Amino acid sequence: MIKNHLNIILLTIVTVSAILTSIKWMIPIFAWIMPVALLAYVRRNSGWKSILLGIIFLGIGSGIAGYKVIPLPPHIFPVVMLIASFVTFIPYLVDKWLVDDKWRGFLSTLVFPITAVIIEYLMSLDPSQGTWGSIAITQYGNLPLMQLVSLTGIWGISFLIYWTASVINWIIENSESGNRAKAFFGFKIYASVLFIIILFGSVSLIPSFINTDKQVRIAAISAPTAEMDEVIKTAYKAETNNELLNFSIKNFVPGTPKTSEGFSGLDAFFKNAKDQKFDPVHEKLEQYHNTLFALSQREVDGGAKIVVWSEAAGIIFLEEKDEFIQRGQEFARNNQVYLVLGISVQRPDSEKGDNLAITISPDGEVLNSYGKSIPVPGEASLAGDGIIPVFETEYGNIAVAICFDADHPGLIRQIGLKEADILLLPSADWSAIVPYHSYMSVFRAIENGVSLVRPVSNGQTLAVDSRGRVLFSTQETATSGWVPVNKTKTIYPYINDLFVWMSILGLFVIIIVRKLFIPRLIRQKK
Structure with missing residues (x-):
């Protein structure tokens, strides 16, 4: 009876924690609580029924957390959540397989976290996912802890969270069996490691260690909602002869x-832009683009030297591309500013268009036309070449990528290797992932030691320095602020995912020792 009650409590904690850890609420402490409870449940139970029950409870929490966040049809969404829950469950099963009464030394606490890190890493290699789902992202705002990613990438934070769960369970198990001295010894080791990590992060944040003498004022321009709504409603009426009611681009959710x-x-x-019935749409679209340039002019008049639009802020057809870029060139030349045009280029003869960031210099030269390297699943855009451009300017080395690109550390790592000072990241979100998606990109800034400016349509525009400290944050259509230029040297871009490969090697060694050598030693003693 006691065991059943304990199981209910543990599984309830798992479900509630999965919900409150999600991007809808993102309460950081529950990211530490959930693996503690789930690991305790798995270690205390055996048999496939118990495992299945754990997966179901985790799936329920994940399903509630992911509703409207993951744009999937209603009949597919539950299946995907259960599959994801099973994958999440793998480290717990590996821990149960390797850690038992034959081997419960302190080193056994490493099995669960290194396996969890490996699973997270493997999932991140899926272009459709990236680092979505990494438990490390839940710790946004904990600046001392976040500095760890400059050494290990986000995997170091994930390891620490999972290791905490393993250590807590190990301490409880040893205390229950009367080995309190052993439990306290393990606690001291864990506390020492945690202290060193927090000390490193705290020292990294000391102002005197960060050079902010050189700064540049950067404007972030996002798609004006009211004008975009007019374009959408006018197009709907032209096509259907009906009014589009109760709709705003600001509240859209993909796939609904x-x-x-x-x-x-x-x-x-x-598809039929030349049809005369769509003439009013062209007029509304022109007004919309005029607003974008007017907002840009306002920020330039306020002192901005770099202007960056949000992802696909400009919407043009292929035959209009050159003319639109010329307008941008004229704007940059007249105002002597750098301009990054986020534009979506429609191709009437193709299902997919181009999602571009066009960078223009103050003399009107097009420095680069960057195509989004990794489109979001279902996005009607052609993938770019995967090369992140970095430009040498009087305001430092400036890199440009687009939105979902920044969810892939291996791709963005290029900017660290190319010594970029600032990352400009035109983006577009939807309400269910705001402001979480902006927070995710901050980890790329710290990993590579760059300042970040992320203008966002339908989301939270955000700018941070190379340590992740917020410079400005708003949901306004246009804003600007001072951004440090000087790069912070970090190790991660050069060693890449060495931490993960060490985890893989460590797990391999543990499996060999645990399944081959330890049983042999036990037989010899008998």
Whole structure:
């Protein structure tokens, strides 16, 4: 009876923690609590029924957490959540397989965290996922801890969270068996490691260690919602002869019936733009673009030297591309500023267009046309070449990438190797992932030691320095602020995911020792 009650308590904690850790609430402490409870449950139970029950409870929490966040059809979403829960469960099963009464030394606490890190890393290699789902992201805002990623990438934070769960369970198990001295010894080792990590992060944040003497004022321009809504509603009316009610681009969720209905007119417009019935849409789109340039001019008049638009802020057709870029060149030349145009180029003869960031210098030269390297699953955009451009300017070395690119550390690592000072990241989100997605990109800034400016349509525009400290953050359509230029040297870009490879090697050695040598020693003693 006691065991059953304990199981219910543990599984309830797992489900609640999975929900509160999610991007909808993102309460950091629950990211530490959930693996403690789930590991305790798995270690105290055996048999496939108990495992299945644990996966179901975890799946329920993950499902509630991921609702409207992951744009999947309703009949597919539960299946995906259960599969994801099973994958999440793998480190717990490996821990149960390797850690038992025959081997419960302090080194056994490493099995669970290194396996969890390996699983997270393997999942991040999926281009459709990246670092979404990494438990490390939940620790946004804990600046001393976040500095660890400059050495290990996000895997170091994930390891620490999972190791904490393993150590707590190990201490409890040893205390229950009367080995309190052993438990205290393990606690001292863990506390020492944690102290060193926090000390490193705290020292890294000391102002005198960060050179902020050189700064540049950067403007972040996102798609004006009211004007974009007018474009969408006009296109819908032109296509259907009906009014589009209760719809705003600001509240859209990909894959939902309401979103599909709202964008149906715009989709028809993209395919048949020369049809006379869409003439009013062209007029609204021109007004929309005029607003973007007017907002840019306002920020330039306020002192901005670099202007960066959000992802796909400009919406143009292939035959209009050169003319639109020329308008940007004229703007940059007249104002003597750097301009990064985030534009979506529609191709009427193709299902996919181009998601571009066009960088223009103060003399009107097009420095680069960067295509988004990793489009979001379902995005109607062609993938770019995967090379992140870095430009040498009087305001330091400036890198440009687009939104989802920054969810892939291996891709963004290029900017650290190329000695970039600032990363400009045009982006677009939807309401369910705001402001979480902006927070995710901050880890790339710290990993590579760069300042970050992330203008976001339908989301939280964010700028941080190379240590992740917020410079400005807003959901306003246009804003600007001072951004440090000087790069912070970090190790991660050069050693890449060495921490993960060490984890893989460590797990391999543990399996060999645990399954071959320890049983042999036990037989010899008998």
